[in-house]
Amino acid sequence: MPLTPVHFFSHGSTMMLGEESKSADYWKQCGDEALAQGIKGVVIMGAHWAATDDDTIEVATNPAPNKSPVAYVHPDKYNKYKLNPDLAGAERCIARLQSEGFKAKGNPTFDWIHDTYLILIRMFPGGCPPTTIISMNSYFDPHYHARVGMALRPLRGEGYLLIGSGGAVHNLFRNVWDPMIRYGDNFAQPTPPEPWALEFRQSVEDALCSGAGPRLRRAVTRLMKHPLYRDAHATDDHFMPLCFAAGAAGAVEDEQAEVEFGAEDWELTNMCNSQYTIGSWKQPVAA
Secondary structure, X not given: OOOOOEEEEEOOOHHHOOOOOHHHHHHHHHHHHHHHOOOOEEEEEEEEEEEOOOOEEEEEOOOOOOEOOOOOOXXXXXXXXXXXXXXXXXXXXXHHHHHOOOEEEEEOOOOEOHHHHHHHHHHOOOOOOXXXXXXXXXXXXXXXXXXXXXXXXXXXXXXXXXXXXXXOEOOHHHOOOHHHHHHOOOOOOOOOOOHHHHHHHHHHHHHHHOOOOHHHHHHHHHHHHOOOXXXXXXXXXXXXXXXHHHHHOOOHHHOOOOEEEEEEEEEOOOEEEEEEEEOEOOEOOOO
């Protein structure tokens, strides 16, 4: 089969699970397309789980994971959704990572966090496909995380859908929280986004839409040197899934892949939830 597309999704605040949005519509569209193509499973790196050991990456191997609670969302939105951990897929990912020199190991006690199951619920409301969750590494090296994506790229040729779930502009310290806390309105924009947020959001779009392949890896990792990077990302955790996605679509053979800017929502004034797909079900790319 042709290589599956790679998604970078900005999952935003927890309220993105409970509220309707352009992003949620796009996630559902991508999920419907994946199911129609008969995907084997999902491999996803979120922004809320990082291995703390030096040069170690962990893979979720809990056969019966719980869900961490989600603030500002009624439990009915997620409690009934049955998770579907892919233990065989997890072992496949560990083997791939180890073969590329990573200190990869399973984590049999990890419980799933909203950064991943929020996306899965929105993409696949009818049922969770077999899913493997990959951790970050807490050193937050962009090249390391791009190499993780590169190491798992061959799984795209086996029918696995690779997803990075992070944020295009995600600085919790510079958000405007009052409308969400006082009125439950995460999409209120009492003022426009600040210039630093608009500028970095545009730089992310420019990096992604310049094309896939090695230049995508270079463009994305170089964003950490952007003069406004620290304004847009007070911490690095929501940027690493973008590096992972860039690596997963960062081989020479990916150079002709389409990059689609699929949807976008602004939350809390300064948080930009941009959604991208690299590659297409209609466009075969050499494995």
